[in-house]
Amino acid sequence: MDTGAGVEARLPIRSDMDLVWVRQHVRQAAAKLGFGLVEQTKLVTAASELARNALVHGGGGVMEASHVTAEGTDGLRLSFSDSGPGIADLDRALSDGYTSGGGLGMGLGGARRLVHDFAVESTPGSGTTVRVTSWVARPPRPREDL
Amino acid sequence: MPEVGPAQGGNDKERKHVPQHETGGAPAHEVRDFLLRRSEQIAQRWADEPLFRTVFTVSREEAVEAGKAVVDALAQVADSQRVEDPDAAGFTGVREQLARMGAARSRAGLSTTQVAAELAALRPPVENLLVADLEQEAPERLRECSTVLSVLMGTLRLVAMQTALSEIQALTDRQRLQLLEVATPVIKLWDGIVAVPLIGTLDSARSQVVMETLLDAVVDQHARFAILDITGVPTVDSLVAQHLMKTVAAARLMGAECVVSGIRPAIAQTIVHLGLDLGTVKTRASLADALGYCLHELGANIVNATPDGAGRR
């Protein structure tokens, strides 16, 4: 399957216009990889949250999208990096209701619930990278819920 | 790709004109030479075995060809001296064929054990041929070679079983998905009222399907009310409660009201015991009660039938 084209991308996040491009790219890439409508919507929403985080808290950044496979399953990996002030207290940033930017405080913790795998690296003073991955039609094994 | 010889790799210089009674050299290479030499005969004998006979039904030639492909693969593996390695490159070409054969036998109703037995039955014909071929050899040499051959045949069996099992796993996964879909019927109870009777355990995958199916039905049927009936759900733990609340919340965002019915006394007790908070979820004891509530909300009055006709509304 040739999925490289239309999935792999590196998009800047510098304005709210860029957020629109990020969402549209993620929507198209997810559709191309065969994600169902609900999973597509979850991914696009997660991307929107994380891109907005990079824009509002990190002073802008970049999103990289890539096609990954594991055990014969296709996945979409999105990585959001900024070189902003970083997150001092990750646990707190991931808990619901925490916000430093005047939103509803659902950004990071909410985005985590919309994807299958979630990893965040942050160095205070030098930036934050959030990496998320979702898999297409994972066989319905009971999965740990949060 | 049936015509893959042992030409590449290896360190045996005399491979091309296989000497009949060469002594010395690795036993694996002796076995390889034997397999290449006897490919046709082995395949002929296998074609009579149930595993080949019942899978390749078009013609006997078809079965023989398939058999030769397997013999060639074995020869390749012997050539690489990796007779114990199910991941040996030589098997790559026949993996799919072996999977097809295994799957065909499973479909015919054979158990995994029976398929394994049929695979084991491929060994004796080959062994008999080997013994006949190496009659002149020293008993020591013959023993070495037949050990190599039986290890190799054992590995083949392993490869075939592995492949067949992964096919079965894929099939199970597919069936599980299908089951999830068929196990969630949405019933239209009234104009604007849909219901899903849930039966069996609710894990998160199933809850997800239930949620999507119910919400799609809300749109399709223009349903202002959706009833989730959990009479057939054996237990309600915090996870199930959470899923119910999510469904209710999503329906509300769409502009529909979701009622949970069929809360048996035992479940009501568990909910209280666990201290679960069903929050703003509207609950009713039975599906009938839930329907009554929805009808009332829709402004329909239920009265007893009068002699001269139906009396609803």
Added chain:
Amino acid sequence: MSEGFSRPVAGHVPVLRLGDVLLVTLQGDLHDSTAFQLQQDLSETIARSRVTGVVIDISGVEIVDSFLGRVLAEIAAQTELLAARTVVAGMRPAVAITLVELGLTLPGLRTALTTEAALELLAQPIVPGRAGGVREESP
């Protein structure tokens, strides 16, 4: 999915007046600035023209993230202050599921399946904001 990938919409969202109700139809992918603009436009229009209700049709919206969710909640709170009611109509199932998963259940928001249902809801005497329930609950 029948709809293609919508083009980004920048600028103003048209606000339609139907009697004493304002009807807003959102489509596709909204700019943050467009959503902000709408919030402002609406409160000005309500203050100026004494409408009693606002219907926001989001059946054409493919995603609602926490930003747009917050804008919708704020519009509702604002109109409430101006003695009007807001109903959000036509949220798609995938959007609703995602919002709930995100943790955004927007409890104060009035919702309806369709624009017609929303108009019907606004025609009813004021009842505590709740989904779907058009009838008053009698004891």
